[in-house]
Amino acid sequence: MIKLSFMTKVAYGVGQMSQGVKDVAFQSFLIFYFSQVLGLPAIMAGVAALIALLFDAVSDTLMGDISDNWHSKWGRRHPFMIAAVIPFPLSIYMLFSPPAGLDVQGLFLWLLVWSIVVRLMLTMFNVPHNALGAELSDDYEERTKIVSYRTFLGHIGGIALSVIALNSFFASSDKYANGMLNVEGYSSLGLLAAIIAFVAMIISIFGTKKLIPHLTKPAENLKKVDFSRSYNAFMQALKLRQFRQIFVVQILTMVAGGAGATFMLYWGSYFFELSPAEISLLTLTIVMGLIPASIIAPVLSKRIDKMPALVTCLLLGTIFSFSPLYLRLLDVYPANGTSSLLPMLFLTYTVGYSFYIAAGIVTGSMLADIADLHETQTHKRQEGLFFAANSFAQKATFGIGSLLAGIGLEVIAFPKQVDVSEVSESIIFNLGLISILPMFLYIIAVYIASKYDLNKERHKQINEQLALQRAN
DSSP: OOOOOOOHHHHHHTHHHHHHHHHHHHIIIIIIIIIIOOOOHHHHHHHHHHHHHHHHHHHHHHHHHHHHHHHHHHTHHHHHHHTTTTHHHHHHHHTTTTOOOOOHHHHHHHHHHHHHHHHHHHHHHHHHHHHHHHSSSEEEOHHHHHHHHHHHHHHHHHHHHHHIIIIIIIIOOOOOSSGGGTHHHHHHHHHHHHHHHHHHHHHHHHGGGGGGSSSOOOOOOTTTTOOHHHHHHHHHHHHHHHHHHHHHHHHHHHHHHHHHHHHHHHHIIIIIIOOOHHHHHHHHHHHHHHHOOOOOOOOHHHHOOOOHHHHHHHHHHHHHHHHHHHHHHTTOOTTOOTTTHEEEEEEEEHHHHHHHHHHHHHHHHHHHHHHHHHHHHHHHHHHHHHHHHHHHHHOOOOOOOOHHHHHHHHHHOSSSSSOOOOOHHHHHHHHTTTHHHHHHHHHHHOOHHHHHOOOOOHHHHHHHHHHHHHOO
């Protein structure tokens, strides 16, 4: 087992900032930008997101298999991480910089094409990067710590993007009382996302380069690219009940999170009538939640094991995160404009995010364990295959989640390009009520997660079996 230093874990984790800035840019800003600012119907934006997601269904699985079987002096993972360093930042900048004067069809095509390119380039980096994390340790508890570093730093990148953008590019002005309607700010947002991603990817690549000689090497006689092998490998993985369970849990929670994140600017701007500066302050709740999450996940996993930890975190995260909306609908939450509203929101969301982030950490650790189980049956190390599924689930936040959000906004006939004073009370009420969509998905995920049975004792037996296989 590789002995990892603190700085190596940090360098590895920093690479997740590329995913972090993409998630925040897509979930929090992209739909709002194309629908509320540029005038593209929200349902069309959701359809574009769903079409782009279909490309991921193929590319993620293929990338996972290719990186599992690639052989070079830079190992299995690093060549693809390097290849994405320029294209990914460039594509995310282009996505947020459409030419002026595009009609509805032009906006739809711009969103669709560049969303696909962004996703493909992120796949090239993120799938090998996540798989690399599973190779760094075979210890049941150490894996949770490694995922904690990755999750923590990924969120830091996304939050940095959000806080800087909301307090600079989208600050209220004489021209734009609601700074979120400032069309010029979105190109600057794309540029900042590109810079953060580029720096993070470089640090991660060179910070983990020294590990390459110690990582698993594929058999030399395997094809580097084999479409049928990729498909068959994924079908083989799906035969594992534990993988099917965690994959579905990931899809459900990521879709729910994506829908919730898409709604968040609407809830902040229209439901709670917050300014961009106040909304940016609420984004810090994720930062505040990162530290307790990094403690909650390893501690709960060690004391009550990973499945009970995941169920607990998902349940508590859902209760705290959705309580402000439903308490407001019941008229028992602080009124808009009162001094207690923002502190209450900040506290509630901090606790909610703490448990949601902890749930994500536990899930990532579970996937590494499932890869071990898979090896006992196939005699192959295929971390890339399982973390390709993880990558696909993360991208479903924008694809399916944004489509659900777009449908919800169309159902309640939410108006476009309007100030809060122009929205009726009934539509505001319905805006809060549609939060039941993501909440329901979280509850289903909790039920499925409760059926997972790969525990610490079982994993110990798997490691013993792997030791015998490798010795022979």
